Each structure stands twice: as structure tokens, then as C-alpha cells.
Amino acid sequence: MSKTAVDSTTTLASEPKGRTGAARILLGRDAVMIYLLAAFLVFAAVSIPRFASPLTAGFLLLDVIPVLLIAMPMTLIIITGEIDLSVASIAGLTSACMGVLWAGGMDIGLVLLLSLLVGTAAGVFNGFLIAVVGLPSLAVTIGTLALFRGLALVVIGDNAVANFPAQLTSFFTSKLGATGIPTVMVGVVAVVLFFGILLHFTPFGRGLYAMGFSQEAATFVGIDVARSKFWLYVASGLVSAMAGIFWTLRYSSARSDNASGLELAVIAAVLLGGVSIFGGKGSVPGVIAGVLLIGTLNYALRLGRVSDVVLITVTGLLLIVSVVAPSMGAAIRQWRHTRRVRRNFNHSASPVASA
Amino acid sequence: MQTDPDLQGQPPVALSLAHAAKTFGPVVALADGTIEIREGEIHALMGENGAGKSTLVKILAGLHQPDSGDFRIAGEPVSFRNVAESKAAGVSVIYQEPTLFPDLTVAENIFVGRQPKGRLGLISQGEMRRQAAALFGQLGVAIDPGRVAEGLSIADQQIIEIAKAISLDAKVLIMDEPTAALSGVEVDRLFAVARGLRDQGTGIMFISHRFEEVFALCDRITVMRDGKYVSTHVTEDVSVDRIVREMVGRDIAELFPKEAAEIGAPVLSVRGLSRAGVFRDINLEVRAGEIVALAGLVGAGRTEVARAVFGIDPYDSGEVLFGGKPLKGGSPQAAIAAGMGFVPEDRRKQGLVMDLSVARNVTLTLRKRFARAGLINGRAELRAAEEWSRRLQVKAGSPEHAVSTLSGGNQQKVVLAKWLATEPRFLIIDEPTRGIDVGTKSEVHRLISDLAGRGIAILMISSELPEVLGMADRVLVMREGRISAELSREEASPESVMHAATVAAATN
Amino acid sequence: MDNTNTDTRPAGAQPGAGRPRTAATRKGAGGKDALASLLKLRELPVITALVLLVAITYLNNPLFLSPQGVKDLLLNATIMMILAAGQAVVIITRNVDLSVGSILGLVAFGTGSIFAAAPGMPIALVLLIGIAFGAVLGSVNGLLVTLAKVPALVITLGTLYVYRGLNNVWAGGTQYFAGDRPAEFGALSVDTFLGIPLITLLAIAVVAAVAIYMAGTRPGRDLYAIGSEPDAAKLFGLPVSKRVFLAFLANGALAGLAGVLYASRFNSVGATTGTGMELDVVAAAVVGGVAIFGGSGSVVGAAIGAMLLTTITSSLTALRVDKFWQQAIVGVLILAAIVIDRVASLRSAKKLRISEARNV
Amino acid sequence: ACGSQESSAEGSPAAGGGDQSITFIPKQLNNPYTDVVLGGGKAGAEEAGFASNQVVGPLEASASSQVSFINAETQAGTNVIAVAANDPDAVCPALQEARTAGAKIVAFDSDTNPDCRDVFINQVVAKDVALIQVELIAEQIGGKGQIAILSATANATNQNEWIKFMEEELKSNPEYKDIELVAKVYGDDDDTKSFQEAQGLLQAYPDLKGIISPTTVGIAATARYLSQSEYKGKVALTGLGLPNEMRDFVKDGTVTEFALWDPAQLGYVAAFAGKALVDGTITGASGDKFTAGELGERTVGEEGTIIVGPPTVFNKDNIDDYDF
């Protein structure tokens, strides 16, 4: 490497003079979500009786934990331009396995470990079909959505297992002192930090954005597209298993239908959080804001005894507006540009013709 | 063009475009697009790569709306909002890139939107296939009209495009490099068909880089350069040399200053590289400080060779030696680790991640290098990005701006910066100045020359003759997947390169 | 004739030196090809699976194909068939509609409301109203997708929620029961003609009409072209937005029809009718050979896919197989459908490459 | 704050209720049976003197879906939470938390784990419900043949208890020795699913003589299927159903007899039990007594269970006398 043009040490030693890009971050799509969340929190605290209380934090967080957990790998997967619809089924399968293993008299530690392994194996299966065989993720995970849920039914049938160790189940609903924050949030925050750092501060994460925009460009800079995707699905399986375990122990009920339908809620939250379904765009803070916004809305409405009906309608509208608004803006700009150009064109047409 | 006295009193003008302009953001694709096609003539449009021919075609097709200009069909001013309108006005286009529907049958590809109807007003597959077969008969080819288009060779795709266009019975038929992928027999048949159409009064516009074709077929020739109209000639009255001069229009040596550099030991040796159906028995060597140009017509397989060398595509046989050691095939990671870089031809799709910032793009190749304990040091990253942008004089508002906001030339500099930052020993540069304006072009050339001066071995793929002749120490010419000639800087001339690129006899 | 020829590319460029292009490498349409094209039929795997499933079940439990058994099988498939046909139209254009379950629910409840308000309303009119209502809901999807140019997956996920919400707002706790509707309306899903229930006949007619439209008319073929290569479609001058909009509208109309038939067949319609159907419908289309990325597959295939999925349920029960296996089997079927599709396309790609190479 | 107009007019004995509140959380909103129960609950709450009564609940009856509603009620400081549990265990931690915060828990219709509530308002003695259904089916099939059960969800506490009693009775009572219970299937209280389960049963068991469906959604869906099929009049159907939903099927001969208590009374008693708990009149201990409005005095039985009343059997002759 002696003959190369540049001495990298001098390059790296030179003083940074660039902008931090603060403005870009402050006005970005994720930031809007965060402002929206903050605004709604303030509104709820002022207008909904008893909202501003530590109890809220506890209950609300317990409610959003499964979505928040699964949203993390989902964010990364959608950023690469793929999707995973099987997450809730993996959680259900994990729950079913937990129930059967525990009812079978296995040590709880081992039960938890095996359950995580089951989820991971499900992720490996997805990853193999999508990254290695190269099948479309939407179709594959619709298939595994049914398959994993089906396996959950095969494993545990219509039974429910409820007699998990009391210390364990109460740990899962316990709070950190008087803060009202659930103890398990420590673990959740660790997972969130892991994925946040992975996405935003590691070479791997950089690669994911590049892949999302253009797989070809990513290949050209030496990113192993298939391998990255494979690991994302494995991670998704593992985290879905965690969510399944949380679900089981929080409700102290292992059933095959646990967490069913959660996949669409997760995807809605992730998209609302500013992740583009086309891939390439999105951030973990934005997604956290998206998840919390839906969660808070949900909780505030329940506290205000407003029906869930309103909630699902609002969620749907938010989702539509969040994608339609930006492209409507672009479409209007484009239309005005075209109109202007056409006017110019017609204008200039006559003099040229006469020349 | 209206000034040509020979054509006074000739058949009426079928289509005319005057002083059309079209810009894409900072890129001026067309500054003064002017052409006039008469009924019953075949009119060639010639110009270098990037001269704006295809852009002009797309305006005629209604695909692009010009920013200004006068566009008439049969004397009436028109302004098409979309392709359907131009079609309705009798303009039929064969695009440079085939645009087939892979899942539809060949026959259906030809007749989409106007399939023949049978009983009950339903599409008659049989009739459609019969008509398609008849068209193929006219063109003298035997493609099964019932098969799907998926997997057809480029040549067959092109033939289907031609069949599609002539079946439209258009008043004006525009063909953008229809022959680029065709064999001699097919070209001859196409010409016969084109002459037949001309004799029926159709106005035909024909784009090709091959002089012998243009001179054999066309009645008039219009030349474009750098997005501007240059001249129109009656074919009989003009020579190839004159056209070449008008197309290039500048002194090659002045524009592309390759500085002499010390040529060192071989960095890359490729031996007997073959990939079935793509390229065959490629041998080449690039030395430190040397610029080797890979010339040839579009479609000759140059890019494919480069992709295989870099590990993007696999190859069937042969080997790649890098610094004397064999390089693992099929792995860009290995190539990068060894010290290779690749500036691809398609900047937007392959070279850059358009929506990411300049800084991110520059450091994309360096992801691992800035990681401390697995985490990227953002400041060091930004610093490096700025340093490299500065060295290459990238003009960007801020390194945080999306690279899509930059002009083509500056984007290309970002791609170069990205690879230079990896401190490569060998760089493949595919079409270094495609879509770059003339001013920035010479800057990019200076840069490449500079790199060679510092001992980097460079393999440059270029379809622009002046660029090849001006920059290269050695020119390898490819034709149909093989290297057909190796020319030293002294031997290389427009004639010798073109000859090797087009004429079969030159090889063996 | 291997690679002994001078060049390795399919595309010769030199004038004069033509490469032989024998008719042998390109098959013309012939008699033997009828069988070949039957074997290449995308729907073949799903048809085979359906036939096998029915045969095996019948051998084990002859009651499965008793008149009542057949009637039940057909009735079960009816609604899903219509939905899958509609979904196929949308997927063929490289889009997807996740809101069909919600549309069905709204229309089904609307049907209940109509009969509650005007018990004497002619059934044909109710059908038309239901279809129109569905079409309106579908066209909202279509408008958002084509005007705002945002991916259908997101938009229809949004309308999935919004429509469900509207249904809840509208219905609240109200449910309409079979008894609230005229007996003739319910009889549609009881009475048979030649052993086939009337609503199934209606569904078959509709699926056939849609299939003919897709296969035999220009706009229908445009949908395939658009899904196959949207950029080329634009270059070619096809009215892409208009067609895609119509595909969503048609899908909505079909979901509307399914909603009315739902009300005829089942006991109650209310706020939750049709919940969670969306992925089943997409799965049915995929199993039926409709490529998830558009361009290929057929409405008939999707309908048969729907039939297969609904038949599995009955079949497993009739075989007294542990019904817990049912969903897992559905999952395996979907995956098998995708893998078969991929293997087939890889095989044909390889075959083509070899034939091209021989050509050189 | 004080009670609504009607409740003061009724002159409820516990008029000093102040700002006490009760919230009902049914298994699922928009279920006709539930609506009748809640109608009674509302009336009861007003009469008992609650300042506010609310109904909240999930749109789908899954095990975990009730928890966040319980949480919200806990935080809202609701005095009495009346819940019909989808899953006896899943709601437990949340109910415990609510109790810690001072709420009284009344389970109704479907019990929770007994540790997690103060009292459970049961329709009838579980065994009676089971017996009457077995009796009805035995009568309708002439005392012999195969029967099957089509239930709600596999975890529904109430249904499972009845099924357990039915099985025991079929086994132990010599009168039923010729009756064979061949299958138990679950329609999840979903119309479509129940419909298809019924259909599957008949196909899988060609000799089936009768079906018991101890859930209102299930019996209506099964009746709908039978009435449309060749099995109409050949396969007997009984269970628990709402007269309004079953009227047509009884009249057209699909169903001869079925049973149910008055669901409104369930809600009504639940409201008064809640009031008694808040006032301290009862603690939920066995033997506690309170007055349930116009229904008179009720006694808390074993495990905090309060029985509402005997089931009614509906048939062609009396069904028009009822409207719920």
C-alpha cells in the first residue's frame, strides 16, 4: 500500500470543521414524530384526568413493550427493503413452547433458553428462504405467519398453561421503585439501544441503509447483502421470542393465540415512525416515537373511556396521512413545474416557428 | 437545416423539432435539439455518447416534455403530454433500451393495447400470434410468438421492439440504435424493411454509431454535439471524416491531458477469463501508474469483464491475479480488501446511494475503518469525508446534503472520492464521464491522470473515443465478448479503434 | 455444436457475418405443445393439490362428497373465491389490498342494515348496492395509491384500520341476524341448482367474468403488462394510473359482493365481521400461482387457491385429523407454492440460457 | 355528584353513594348476549346508586386484550370493576394491582381465578346448567346416540366447568349410558368459525344425533347451519341461547328446546354486589348477605360465588313471551 496517493493519518488528524447537521435532524421526518409525541403527551396530561401519573408510565410501557421490542428488528428489516410478517406468530410459537415445556416439568431457566432458541430457529428459517434462496420476503413471511402459528397450535393446542413461577410473573409486572417504570424496561432499553447503535453507529448499520436504497450500490461497495439480511431475520426471530416470553409471563398465560395480529400493529408503528416501506429511510428514535405515540394514544383514549373504535380509525388515518402528505407535496410541486414549463414552451413556440 | 438548398421542393416535412432544450436538474441533456424528418426519407442522427440523441428521441416520443422549443407534426405545432398522445399522432419509437414485459408472450408484447379481437370482442390469441409470425417473417427471423419474453437475448428483444414499431404503421418511425445488438443478417433484413417503409412514404429517423450502416441506409444525416444541433447533410455529399470531425468538434489532445507517469510492475493480470454467453478468453494486464482503456461499442461486454474481475459476477474459467496472487472470485469484499476499487458506469444505481449524504457515501467503503470497538466514530468519519471531498473539489452545500442534490460531475467525484479513500492500488473506472458536462469532464480527466501519476493502476472503460485516445497509455478494444485488438497510445487513432470495434476481420 | 464458434455472445454485431438462427431452437406452436403448455400451467400445482386432497379425503370418508358435503365445500369456498379473484387482479398489477376484510365487513353490515330498514328491498338491488358500496371503498384505495404514488401495502394497511373503525362506529353493538333478513335472501345460500348452491354459481360466474376480462380484453392484459414492468408500461404509453385505479375499484366491488353473500350465508353481521381475512386472501392468491410481484398468475388460479385453502379445513375435520395441524399445513402450502414457482422459473431461465448458448 | 334522575326517583336504599363508580368489562364488546347482560348491569348500577357506570372492553375476545382496560380503570380510580374474564389467569395480575389500588372486583358470567376477585356472580349453579342441557339433549335424541359439544373458546371458564359436569353426568348417570360424547369443538364465539365447526362435526361424525352448544353465538351459528342443510330436523340441537336470536329456528323446527337464565339479572346482581362490597356490607366471605334491588336478597356462597337464578327452558310455546 506504499504507493497509494494519500496518507490517511494526516487525513484523520485534520480538524473537524463540518456542521453537525443539527438542522437536518431537527427538521427530519423522525423529528416530526417526536414532536407529535411530545405534543400529544402534553395535551393528554392537561386534558385527560389522571393521565399525568407514574401509573400511566407503568401501564403504558407494559402495553407497548411487545410492539417496541419487535419494532426494533422490524425497523432494520424494512430499512433494507424487506418485511417480516411472521413476527407475531413467532411470539405465539415461543409462548406455546414455553407452556408445554414448563407444564412438562422442565426447569424454568431451561424453558426460557429453549424458547429463545425456538424463536431464533424460526428466524433462521425465514432468513434462509429470503436471504439464501432469494424468495420474496412478503410472500415467504405470509407463509411462515401461518406456519409458525400453526405449529404453535400443534404444540399446545387449545390448552393454556398458567402456573408459571409467581416470582417470575410478578417480576414481569413489577415496577422500578416509585418511578412506575416496569422493571423489565431495563432489558427492553438494552434491546432498543442494541438495535439503535447497530443501525446508527456500526458499519453493519451503514450497510443496511445502502442496501435499502440500492442493493446494487451496496454490492459494489462490498456489502454482503444476503448475509446481512439473513442475520436480520435471525435477530427478528430472537426478539420476537423475547416478546413472546414477555407476553406469556406478563399475562401468566401460555397460549397458541398469544400476540396474534401483532404484526400489523408493529408494521403500522414502524411506518408511522418514519421508516419508508421502500427501504433506505428511517431511524430508531423515530420508530420509538411512533410506537409510543400509538401506545399513548391508545392508553389515553382508554383512560378517557373512548372506544377502541376511535383508536383504530385514528391509527389508520395517521398511517395514511404520514405517507400521503410528503408525496402529495412532491406531486403538487411536480405539477406546478410541468405547468410552468408547458407555458414557457407554448410561449417560445411561436417566435421560433416564425424564424 | 432548412438552409440546405438541395432539399427545396422535396416531399413534405413529417416531423420537425427546432431548438428544443431539456435539462435534468443541473444536467443539460439537450440545449438545442433540432431535426427535420420528411416523408419517405431515412434520416440519421449522429453524435457522441451523451450528445443528447436519446433525449431528443424521448421528447419526440412524448416521454419528456421539453423546456422550450418548437415541435411540429405535419406542420402543426404539438406538445405531447405522454406517450399515448405521440402514438396517436403517428410517431412510433424504438427505444435504445428494450422495454418489454417479461411475463407476457412475444406476440402480446408486440400488440399490447391493440391486440386483434376475435369473437365476442375478445382478444384472439391465434390471430395475434399469426400476425406476429407474419411480422417476424417480414423481418426474416423465427421467434416463437407464443413464448414469454422473459429470458430473450438482447438481440431478440431488439427484434421484437422493431416488429412492434413497424406494426404500428406509423407516419414517423424513430429507431434509437436498433442495430446495436443485431447480427449482420438481421441488420440487412431490418434495412430492407426500413427501405420498404420509406418507399411507402414513412419518415424514418435512425440512430447508430456505425458509419457503414448510416451511409448504406440513410438519405440525410444530422449531427449533434454536446446537446446542440451541428449540421445536416445529404449523405451522398458528405464524407465519414467530415461527420467525425463535426461529432467530436474539438482537438482531442488538448482536452484530455494525460500526464506522463512512471509505469511500474503489473498490478492486475487477467488470464483466460471466460463466462459462457458473455465474454471469452480475456487476457489483460494493468501496471502501476498505467491507464489501460477498454474500448468498444456499447454491448461489447466490457462492463461484464470488469464486474467479473471485481467479483460482482461469477466467471466460468480463467483467473484473476492481483499483485501476483490469485484473487478469490465472486467476492467484491475480497477485491476491496486486496486494494481494488470500482467506479461503476451507472452512477445513480450502482455508484452512489442517492438519498444518503455526501459524507455517508464517501465513507461507505470505509465503514469498518472508522469503527472503534465496533462503533463508528462519527467525527472521524465526517472529517475523512470532508477531507476527501475537499481534495477532489466536490462542490456540495454541505457534506450532510443528499448526494442526489449534486450535479453529475460532482456526483462522479464523490464516487471517485469514495474509492480513493480506500487507498486502492487498482481502480476500474467504467464510463468515467458519462453524463458529465464538458467543463467538469476535463476535471475528472485531470483527476484520473493524477491518480495514475501517483502509481495507481487504472482500467478505464469508455465509449467516448476522444476520452480513450486522450487518456490511455494502452487501448484494448473489445468486440462481441472478446478482445479484438491491443493498441499502444501511438497506434490508437479513431480509425484503428473503430475498426477493431466494428469490423470482424480485424480480429483474425 | 458447443462453444466452438468464435463468439460467445448471443448478439452478433458485425455486418455480413450472420449467425445461424435455425428454426430448431425456436419451437413453433405444434400439437405436442398442448401437453407441454398444460404442464407449464402455473395453476397446475394448485389444481393437483386440490384434486389429491379431495380424493384422499373422499377415500377415507365417503361422506365428504355426499351432496351435502359437496354443497358445504362449495359454500365454504364461495366467499374466499370471490375475494381471491379480486385480490389477484390487484396483485397482478404489482400492488396489494389488505383492506378487503374490512370492506367485506362494512358491506355485510350495510346489507344487514338495508334489510332492517327496508325488508322488502329486491335482492338484486341489494346486491348492486353492496357491489357499489364496495367499489367506492376500493376506489378510495385506488385513488390514494395512484394519486399519491405511495405503496399500496401502506395505504391499504391504513384503510384496513380506517374501514374497520368506521364499521365499529356505524354498527356499535348492533348485530343483524339471519332472521332479520328475508328468507329468500338466506335461501340464496341454501338452494341449489344441479347440486351447486346459488351463491356459488354466482361466484363462479363472477370469477369467470373477471378471468375472461383479465385474459381476453385489452385493459385486462394491460394490467398484466403494468405488473410485469411498470416502467416499460409507462414508456409504452399505457394508462398506468387509470388501470391500477380500476383494479382497486374492481377488487373493492368484488369484496362488496362477497360482503352481501356473507350476509346471506352467515347468521350475524356486525362490527367485527370479516376481521383478519386479509392475509388469508393474499395467501389464497399466492397459493393459486399469482406472483406476489405482479405480472403473472391468473384469477382462476387464485380462485382455486382459495378453494384449496378452505377445503383443507373441511378435509382435516372429515379425516378427523387433529385440526391443530390445519394452519401449519396452510403455511407449508404457501411456502411450497412460492418455492415451486421459483424452481420453475429458475429451470426455464436455465433452459433458455442453454438454448441461447447453443445458438451462439 | 349524585345518581341519575331515575335512580333517585327509584329511591334506592344506598342513595348515599357519593361519587362511586362502576365499570363493566365484558369479554368482548358488540356481543348480543353481553349487551343484554350489560343492560341489566346499567339498570342495576343506577338503582344501586353508583354515580357513574361505564362499559369498556376489547373488540376481540382474546386472553390478553382485557388487561389494558383493567389497567386504565385502576388508574381512573374506579371503585368497582366488574369483569367477565376471557382467560381466568391472564387478567389476574392486573386485577391484583387494581385491588391494591383500592378497587373491588366483581367477576360475572365467566370467573377469574378466585384469588383475583372479591365475588363471582354466577348465572346458576354450574352443575344445574350442565344437567339441564344434558337432559334436554337426551330427551331430543331419545336417550341414545352420538352427541358433540360446540363451545366458545377453549379457555372459557364457565363453559369448561359446565362441560366438565356434563361429562361426569354422562358417565355416571345410567340413564345416559347409550349416549356417547364423541367430540368437543370450539367456535371461539365467532359466528363464522362456529358455523364451520358445526359443519365439520356433521361431516366427521355421520351418525351424530345431537349437538350441545353452551354458548349463545355457537348455538345460533349451528342452528343457522342446520336450518340450511339436510340435517335440519334430523340432528338435534340444544344449549344456551338468546330467545331473540333463536326464535326463527325454534319456529321452523330446527331447534325444539334450549335454555338460558335471564342475562340481564346477571348484570343487575353484579352491580348490587359491587355496591355492597364498596359499602362494606359484604366482604365476599361465604355467608355474607346483601339485597339485590328488586330481585331480593342474595347470599355469598362458597369461594365467593353468588347465584342469580334458575335457567328457563324456551320452546315454541313460550318463546314469544321473552324479549332479550
Ligand SMILES: Nc1ncnc2c1ncn2[C@@H]1O[C@H](COP(=O)(O)OP(=O)(O)OP(=O)(O)O)[C@@H](O)[C@H]1O
Ligand atoms: N448472454 C447474454 N445474454 C443476453 N444479454 C447479454 C448477455 N451478455 C451481455 N448481455 C447484455 O449486453 C449488454 C451490454 O453488455 P456490457 O454492459 O458488458 O457492454 P459494455 O461494452 O460494457 O457496454 P456499455 O457501454 O453499455 O458499458 C448488457 O445490457 C448485458 O446485459
Ligand SMILES: Nc1ncnc2c1ncn2[C@@H]1O[C@H](COP(=O)(O)OP(=O)(O)OP(=O)(O)O)[C@@H](O)[C@H]1O
Ligand atoms: N433522466 C436523466 N437525468 C439526468 N440526466 C440525464 C437523464 N437522461 C439523460 N441525461 C443526460 O443527458 C445527456 C444526454 O443523454 P442521451 O441519452 O440523450 O445521450 P445519447 O446521445 O443518446 O448518448 P448514447 O449515444 O450514449 O445513447 C447525458 O449527459 C445523460 O447523462
Ligand SMILES: [Mg+2]
Ligand atoms: Mg442514446
Ligand SMILES: [Mg+2]
Ligand atoms: Mg458498460
